[in-house]
Amino acid sequence: MMIKLQAKKIIFGYTSHPILDNVDFEIAPSKLVTIVGPNGSGKSTLIKCMDRIVSPQGGSILIDRKDVTNMGRMDMARYLSYVPQSSVRIFPTNVFDTILMGRRPHIGWLGSDKDEKKVWDVLRLLDIESLAMRNFSELSGGQQQKVLIARALVQEAEVMLLDEPTSNLDIWHQLDVMNIIRDVVKKKEITAIMALHDLNLASYYSDRIIMMKKGKIVAAGDPHSVITEENIASVYRVEAAVRSLSDRPMIMPLRQIREAKA
Amino acid sequence: MTSFRTLFFQGKPDAGLSRARRAGKKSNPEMAHERFKFIRIFFVLGIVGLLVLLTGIIITLGPLNISVIDSYSALLARFWPGHFSVDALISRVVWNIRFPRILGGIMAGFGLGICGCVMQAVLKNPLASPFTLGITAGAQFGISVAAVIGFSILGGPYFIIGNAFACALLCSLFIIGLAAIKGASSENLVLAGIAVNYFFTAMSQLLKYFASDEQLRLMTNWGMGDLAAFSWTNSQLLLVIFIICIPLLMTKCWDLNIMTAGDETAKSIGVNAERTRIFIMVVSSLLVATIVCFMGTIAFVGLVAPHMARMVIGGDHRFLIPASGVLGALVLMSADAVGMNLIAPTIIPTGIMTSIVGVPFFMYLMMKGKRKEFWT
Numbered sequence: 001m002m003i004k005l006q007a008k009k010i011i012f013g014y015t016s017h018p019i020l021d022n023v024d025f026e027i028a029p030s031k032l033v034t035i036v037g038p039n040g041s042g043k044s045t046l047i048k049c050m051d052r053i054v055s056p057q058g059g060s061i062l063i064d065r066k067d068v069t070n071m072g073r074m075d076m077a078r079y080l081s082y083v084p085q086s087s088v089r090i091f092p093t094n095v096f097d098t099i100l101m102g103r104r105p106h107i108g109w110l111g112s113d114k115d116e117k118k119v120w121d122v123l124r125l126l127d128i129e130s131l132a133m134r135n136f137s138e139l140s141g142g143q144q145q146k147v148l149i150a151r152a153l154v155q156e157a158e159v160m161l162l163d164e165p166t167s168n169l170d171i172w173h174q175l176d177v178m179n180i181i182r183d184v185v186k187k188k189e190i191t192a193i194m195a196l197h198d199l200n201l202a203s204y205y206s207d208r209i210i211m212m213k214k215g216k217i218v219a220a221g222d223p224h225s226v227i228t229e230e231n232i233a234s235v236y237r238v239e240a241a242v243r244s245l246s247d248r249p250m251i252m253p254l255r256q257i258r259e260a261k262a
Numbered sequence: 263m264t265s266f267r268t269l270f271f272q273g274k275p276d277a278g279l280s281r282a283r284r285a286g287k288k289s290n291p292e293m294a295h296e297r298f299k300f301i302r303i304f305f306v307l308g309i310v311g312l313l314v315l316l317t318g319i320i321i322t323l324g325p326l327n328i329s330v331i332d333s334y335s336a337l338l339a340r341f342w343p344g345h346f347s348v349d350a351l352i353s354r355v356v357w358n359i360r361f362p363r364i365l366g367g368i369m370a371g372f373g374l375g376i377c378g379c380v381m382q383a384v385l386k387n388p389l390a391s392p393f394t395l396g397i398t399a400g401a402q403f404g405i406s407v408a409a410v411i412g413f414s415i416l417g418g419p420y421f422i423i424g425n426a427f428a429c430a431l432l433c434s435l436f437i438i439g440l441a442a443i444k445g446a447s448s449e450n451l452v453l454a455g456i457a458v459n460y461f462f463t464a465m466s467q468l469l470k471y472f473a474s475d476e477q478l479r480l481m482t483n484w485g486m487g488d489l490a491a492f493s494w495t496n497s498q499l500l501l502v503i504f505i506i507c508i509p510l511l512m513t514k515c516w517d518l519n520i521m522t523a524g525d526e527t528a529k530s531i532g533v534n535a536e537r538t539r540i541f542i543m544v545v546s547s548l549l550v551a552t553i554v555c556f557m558g559t560i561a562f563v564g565l566v567a568p569h570m571a572r573m574v575i576g577g578d579h580r581f582l583i584p585a586s587g588v589l590g591a592l593v594l595m596s597a598d599a600v601g602m603n604l605i606a607p608t609i610i611p612t613g614i615m616t617s618i619v620g621v622p623f624f625m626y627l628m629m630k631g632k633r634k635e636f637w638t
Contacts, residue, residue, distance in 0.1 A: 053529050077532030084526055090386045091522050093577040096295055101520045105532045120292065132291040133298060155531065 003065075004029035004191045005159055010059035012042075012049050013215065019045050020056065021215040027208070029158075030189045032182055034202040036226075037212035038236050043195040046212070047161045050193070051082045063159060077105040081152035083162040087144065089137045095147050096132045099123065102151035115154075122150045125187075126180060142173030149180060153188070160184075162194035166201060174198070178205045203227045203248050211235055223249055233257060302575045309588045313368065316592065320599040321360045325606075328352050337361065358494075366492025367595040367612070369500050370553045371563055373508075375590020377546040378564030379571070379583055380511055383518040384539045385448045391565035392550040395455045395543065398559045399462035400433025401426040401551070402481075406469040409480040422480070427555035433462055434547035438540055446536040447525065451543070489557055489598050489612045496556055507549040508587075514538060515579040522577060560613045563590045566624050573627060593620050 005027045013019035019042045027033050035043040049056040052073070060069040063079045071079075081102070089098075096119060103115040123129040126146050131139065136147060145165055152160050162181070166174040182205055185192050196202045202209055202223070209226040211219040213235045219226045227249040232240040237257045242249050288296070321333035328336075332348065336356035339346040377392040385394065404425035408414045414421045415428050437458045441450040470481065517533045525535040550564075567590035568582065575581050594616060601615030 048526075051530050053526050072532075073529060073534055074532035077530065080530075082527075082530030084524070084530075087523055087527060089523070090388060091382070091572060091577045093519075093522065094298075097519065097576065097578055098523070101516075101523060101527075101531060104516055104520055107516060123291075129289060129291050133294045151531075161530075 002028055004031075004063065005193070006062040006065075007046075007050065008060050008062065010046065010049055010056050010061075012045055012054065012056045018215050020049060023059070023212075023215070023217060025210060025217060025220060027191055027193065029191055030185060031191055031207040032185045032205060033191070033193045033208045033210065034196045034206040035193065035210045035212060036196055036199055036202050040214075041212040041235075042215040043212050044163050047082075047163050047193065047195050051080050051161055052076065053082065074105050077155060077157065079157050079159060081155040081157040081160045083145075083148045083152045083160065083165055085163045085165070085167055086141075087136075087148055092135050092137065094133050095128070095136055095139070096123075098136045098147055099151045099154055102154040105155060118154050118156075119150075122153045125153070125184070126150050140173075141168045142170075142176060145169065145173070145177050146180065149177070149184075153184060158190050160190055160192045162192060164195050164197060167197060174201060181205070199227060199232075199251050203250060227251060298576075302578070302581050305574050306581055306585050306588070309585065309592060313588055313592055313595075316595060317364055317368070320364055320595060321356055323599060323603050324355075324360060326352070326355055328356065332356075333360075362492055362494055362497060363489050363598070364595055365497055366489045366500075366557070367598045368591040369497065369504065370489065370492075370557055370560070371567070371591035371594030372587040373500075373504065373549050373553050373590075374560065374564035374594070375567035375571075375586040375588070376508060376511060376583055377550050378566075378590070379568035379579070379586035380514075380518060380542050380546055381564075382568055383522050383579065384542045385452060386522060386524070387448060387452060388569070389565075390452070391561055392546065393559065393561045393564065394452065395434040395437050395547060396459040396462060397430045397434055397547065397550050397554055398561070399459045399466070401430035401554050401559075403433070403462045403466045403469075404429025405481055406466040406473075409477045410469045410473045423555045427551050429462075430551040430554055431547060433458060434551070435544070438543050438547070442536075442540055446539050448539070451539070492556065500552055500556070503549060503552045507545050510545050511542065512583060514542060515583060518542070518579040518583075519577065558611075558613060560594065560616050562617045562620050563594050566620060567593060570624070570627060593623075 003026050007023060007025050010020050010023040011018065013021075023042075023046060035046060037043045045054065048054045049059075050061050052069075060067050062068070066079075068076045068079050099119045099122065100115065103118065107115055120129070120132075123132055126149065128143065128146050128150065131143060131147070136144065139147065145168075149162075149165070152162075165177050165181070169177060178201055181192050181194070184190060206223055208221065209219075209223055210217055211226050211231060218235055219231050224244075227242060229240055229242050232238055232242070232251060232253075237259075239254045239257055241252045241254060243252070244250070318330045318333050322328045322330055332352050333356055335346040336348045336353045339348050339353065340357060374392055378390070381390045381392060381394060382388060387394075404427070405422055407429070408422050408425040414425045437451065437454045438446070440454045440458070441447075444450050470478065473481065517528070517538050520528045520531050520533050521535060521538060528535040528538075568586040570589050571582050571585035575585055594612065597616040597619040598612045600619055601610035601612055604610060604615075
């Protein structure tokens, strides 16, 4: 297997209370990978550690066998881009300028027409050209998420990290955002790694799923091997029915599992 | 042509769009963006022009009759002697009396506007101003020490000013250092700033409590915000600090744009948010401390000039920094001109006049703004 990204022994948290406990995994190029797990399992922290938004206490991230852990931020931003869950804007910024920020790792002091052209290309790719001059904070949640994805795209990094990109969206926009991510993974041959809550979305769109519990990876592989009734029961403490639908496992949660009194 | 295209490609707007693009034409959003970029540059150039114009007009105000032409000639003759015919008396009055004060106003306003702009960006706080970091409290404390205890780090004419500068800078560096230990987030900085501000204010008040009448007068004379202290020597000093600090701030204009999107985003795009924040704070503290020690507190300009600029040209710091500076200069010099001439020969201090003239103007802009946000 070709390896695009490799995470080695990522450690975060305190010794008594590890949030990430020696996390190891490898990801092939041009794949859509989701990290799932219950609240507090460390999936968002893992995403943030990979981009050094929080600094892990140990471990390293390799992209194309190159260690990005000790790079300067600006250099690392050319390898890894990040889409936050949401973005607050204190001051008004239009969509165009918001996306142009993503060119920072490539930009000279004044910026050039080439950078602006790249912004227009991405705006067209995501079909949001008409929003270019709108104020970011006036947009709907779905539109904002698309703009944040666009900003990560103009960064031209080969690996894109996303932190629960669908968490504030209705189901139409959830599909919209997931379709966009799937399309750019294919068209631009980038690797997308996202933390996701919704197991069915993860199952439907992912090439590979990593399931975490208490800072450790408990299962990893294609959706059929990870989304199983046994894994849902042991990781989420939920009894669920898993059925295959259009060749993807779909889950229907049935009831909570209460620990037996010892 | 447009109507034909919309008719023909109805329901398939993309087909028309891509066809237009292949023909080398720009789409509507692109045209709007080009227009926006033009307005932005036009606005910056426009206010610079206004500044030059106003300089010439304000020079004419005063007991000696000088025409606008005379005032420009007198200034230009200093740079290209022999090309302009100027009366010697007018030339002396313009160059030695009226222009230094105006230049001082321009520089102070420019510096405060710029510092307000960058501080609002790195603190992600529309209420931030150059004085959020305790500059005034520090300077006031320095002056109290000089006046009451009689201790100053510099002697002679800089007895008061030297202390104001040193304490203002110390106070803000103390705040920055305090926040840096806990992680230089904007919340930490604002909190540390407010706390230390109270501390230094209390210390000044303690000294004030024991001060004699004469010492009190010495203390209150400073702090009204007055441009009277600006002479050619002081302006040169200020100019040196400007030449060092402003290019340093301008090199960070992209990072400032990104910082307003939050630390997480900034880090992911490659900007070390905490280091940038400290850098901006240190540089602008130096700049503000220099301005403040000469003229006291004129807080309003630094708070408001960036908001005015943002209303017109948006949040891109490549343009926002210069525009905030020029608008700050415009507000300060106009207010000072009014203060000088309203009830002449009595001069109303600049700081008082800036707020009296500036606040209604800002209120007007605030009410007129189309957008819902609180600053427009």
